[in-house]
């Protein structure tokens with residue numbers, strides 16, 4: 001099939017690359033000329049494991065192209081997939097302005113037979129709203145499909161090629177069948193629903209996962225208070241199939257480009273419809289408090305953080321991505337510098353993006369060793385592999401005293417207990433102090 005994808009961000013690019021990999025002819029469009037220039041050189045503008053290899057091989061096979069021209073890309077497309085951003089607006093609702101513009105852009109050049117698919121995460125009713133915008137501009141009835149995306153950054157290719165399910169929501173049966181056909185090579189279970197249910201499935205899923213994280217974080221705080229170990233507790237809970245093991249890692253809260261904004265957007269939809277979704281308000285509140293957890297613990301340990309040198313390991317909101325949107329490191333660096341601490345940050349791939357958000361308030365380093373040299377304490381913020389595998393004795397030699405506030409429970413208890421001198425403060429577990 002001939003497919004056009006609008007937006008070459010984490011979702012659009014991963015989708016475009018994977019659809020070309022399974023045999024379709026894909027053209028990706030973005031309004032960002034820099035991104036398209038890079039892509040045309042076979043380089044990915046985002047860090048996503050395995051993406052660039054597939055990008056290059058499918059470009060070489062002539063199945064994948066990139067352009068800034070809507071006209072060029074849409075003339076032949078049988079299916080147009082919209083994957084532009086829907087960031088959080090000022091009132092908490094999803095900002096649909098990119099989507100509205102995309103609708104106007106495509107209405108000029110698409111054909112009457114083309115199916116328009118919204119893959120961006122959008123509030124219930126948005127597919128109908130966008131359909132009207134396109135129809136007003138093009139003058140004929142448009143075939144719309146809601147096809148929300150569930151990939152995770154850091155494993156986007158894997159998640160697309162081996163998805164748990166594909167949700168296709170449409171009132172147009174033929175369009176839904178054609179979408180099913182498009183995905184057939186993936187051999188993934190397909191769920192056909194109404195448009196509104198498909199839109200709701202995405203928000204309900206993300207809000208549930210965010211709530212699961214806030215829940216285990218509250219359990220972690222309680223474990224700390226009573227002397228239990230949240231990792232054992234999570235293991236014991238997760239073995240129950242009704243609960244499941246995923247998303248029970250206690251830590252310093254969720255972040256990223258999806259959970260924070262999607263939870264708020266769902267809350268906004270609830271409010272607009274007279275539903276008091278109090279549980280979601282708590283999910284957000286717990287997460288806000290949890291993000292500051294390491295600072296709270298450090299204050300308790302040091303009394304004051306004025307003049308303290310803190311090595312912050314990890315800036316990205318999670319490992320295997322360079323995405324800094326809503327990363328807990330933003331809250332932490334702001335709190336630390338506000339309290340007079342000096343922050344030396346390390347991240348293997350996210351520094352360029354971090355600089356744009358955090359700016360010069362912190363010093364950026366190119367290695368863990370450099371970040372921890374002379375530090376009073378280490379904050380572990382992102383559980384990168386090189387952070388998890390670090391040699392603690394080597395770190396100890398570079399610091400005044402090895403004090404670690406671990407926001408991601410990166411180390412096995414035995415690794416900590418093998419140290420000759422350490423203060424280790426994990427989340428939801430008793431601290432380990434060896435002197």
Ligand SMILES: NC(=O)c1ccc[n+]([C@@H]2O[C@H](COP(=O)([O-])OP(=O)(O)OC[C@H]3O[C@@H](n4cnc5c(N)ncnc54)[C@H](O)[C@@H]3O)[C@@H](O)[C@H]2O)c1
Nearest residue numbers: 007008009010011030031032084085086102120121149153
């Ligand atoms: N990032 C994720 O993990 C993830 C997962 C599931 C769903 N989603 C949803 O998918 C959507 C996209 O997210 P993302 O993270 O890929 O966004 P992103 O910000 O990384 O990328 C969006 C891209 O769209 C481009 N764009 C904007 N307007 C355009 C237009 N009119 N024509 C062509 N291109 C245009 C932008 O230049 C940008 O490159 C959002 O609704 C998001 O909530 C994201």
